[in-house]
Amino acid sequence: MMIPFRALVRKDLLLFFVDRRALLMSFAVPIAIASFFGYVTGGSGDQANAGKIFVLAVDRDHSAISREIVNRLSAEKALDVKPSTPLDARAAVRKGSATVAVIIPPNFGQEAGEAFFGPSEKPQIGVLFDPSHSAERAMVAGILSGDVMQAVSKEMFTGQTGRDVLKTSLADVEQSQGMSPQIKKPLEDLLRSADRLNRQSDQTPGLSGGLSMPYTTREEAVTAHENVQYNGYAHAFAGMVVQFGLFLGIDVGIGLLQQRQRGLWKRFRAAPLSRSTLLGSRAVSAAILAFLVVQVNFLFARFVFGVKVEGSMLGFLGVSAAFALMTAGFGMLIATLGKTPEATRGLSIFVVLIVVMLGGAWIPMFLFPQWLQKLTVVMPSRWAMDGLEATTWRGLGLEAALLPIAVLLLFAALFGGLAVARFRWEVEG
């Protein structure tokens, strides 16, 4: 029975390689989309220009403090800051061409200084933001408060504005009649000490930095090995391989339905062949093609974007093979779902898109609600993603791939079993 089995597998492979659309959908399209996704999500480790938040800074004060704030914002690695005017900034945020706009009002430096030492009313910095980017707004607000605190405190302790405000404040306290001696004395001491510090800092520049955060952070991306940077293309290629692998599964199922529609199934069934030969050969050819899709896409990612199998190669191949078998089973199941190729295609594309989305191929799963994250364990795509990511950029060993492999094989058996049980062997009319 090997001659018909081999011939049927060979036929499927041949049909795949003469079909330009199939080649495009399995290789060119996933490579193009994964390359794009990989680039916009950080690429292969060059973080200098990746993912910067575009911020417009409007300085209506033009004081030393406001200039210092804008300079500090511009120096932030995560921000791309450009000067603007109030009207232009609002229009740009509204159109979505800028994510956040920071508007420093007139007389901000003076009012902030006064509020720094006394009970004066605090000035307001306007923050205009695109509501579809609220995460970025929170990030810019955090950076802004740190920069404002440093700029204002520096100017208050060492700058001319600070000295003027200090002198005025000291005179106000000394002349104050209503203030109790228990408060007046310590406050005079504090302001005189600050004045002495200002005078000393003229001779000792190291003391003129103002208040600063009492800590710094040492950030380290935990990847496969030390000094190996995270490669955004690894996640993107894993996602697209899973998505287009499942699309290949749809084509397998639709192909079977088309063979039935075109009378080819009659010819196959008329031959003295077992059902296992007929369906098994289709499953094997589908698995070979899905495996090939994974390997070719990752080979491209390896040579063009430096995506390496940093972990277990055996694990990577095992996950690829288990995913390919699951895809084959999925394809066979598709062939039993509908009666016509046209009706089945629409439904199965919808199912694949849902499965892929919930598998974390498009957006990271941590953005899902907790209950939905728990639900993803029933998505084969999630296990394929886990397995591919574990063995590529996470650099984990074979043991990390075993669970995804086992789960994918279970899905393959489930889909294949359902397909055999539901398959319409009879040829009507």
Added chain:
Amino acid sequence: MLEVDALKKSYGNLLAVNGVSLRAGVGEIVGLLGPNGAGKTTTVSMIAGLTTPDSGTVRIEGRPLSGDRDPIKRRIGLVPQDLALFDELTAHANLQLFAALYNLDGAAAKRAIGDTLELVGLADRAQERVKNYSGGMKRRLNLAAALLHDPQILLLDEPTVGVDPQSRNAIFDNLEVLKSRGKTLVYTTHYMEEAERLCDRVVIIDHGQVVANDTLQGLYRLLPVTNLLAVEFDSGQDGIDLNEIQAVPGVRFAKFEAGTLRVGLQNLATETPRVLEWLVERGHLYRNVASERADLESVFLTLTGRSLRDS
């Protein structure tokens, strides 16, 4: 030898085939004639083992068909009504696959492919993709695909649908060659001309039931007349008494249709001269005489009360 006995098949409430029986011997072409939806394809599907009958038996050379892998299936070749070919592959690649389904590969497959392509006249186009073939060429390749394993019984399900007359004649020539080689052919069609040209026996099916099963001559004998004489006169029908003509020996009926006298005869050769003499003797000089032979359309009409073409 193919023996089919009392096959029945229902799909839900629809009784598609209701007790069909037929025999087809060595070197015989048996036609299954009936309108669309009569149950011809379902019958062929049951004979080929594609569909399990609700009841009845199919015997190939005395043995019943059992199971998907029954080696007796090698004795059957099926030509489906659809063009069951892979358009994107070459004719040779298609035949290579279909040969492999019957365990043929290597030299045996090469020889079989060469022989069948030669038979259907496509040997010089073997390396072309099927999508570039004309409809007629595809039909011939569809036939070739069923012949690779040299089956004794060939089931042809409307194998000439949608082809030009030239290609149809080429297919008929191929089938006559196969008949001369002693093959048993079961040919389903709703074209009576095809059944008349090719078939030794014709099984007429309507609503899933066999309404007649005989040779062409046997079927014609079911008709009240086998021939019709059409006579036209310069002077019209004046003075011709239809009752008198019907009294002439051998005449079954006489009537006027659009100014033409139509006379039903059982034997054209012996009875035509008598009718013409009778007319001349009475001064009814005719301008034109033509004869029409009875056909399967008339048989179907007689048996079912409906025209085959209108069904």
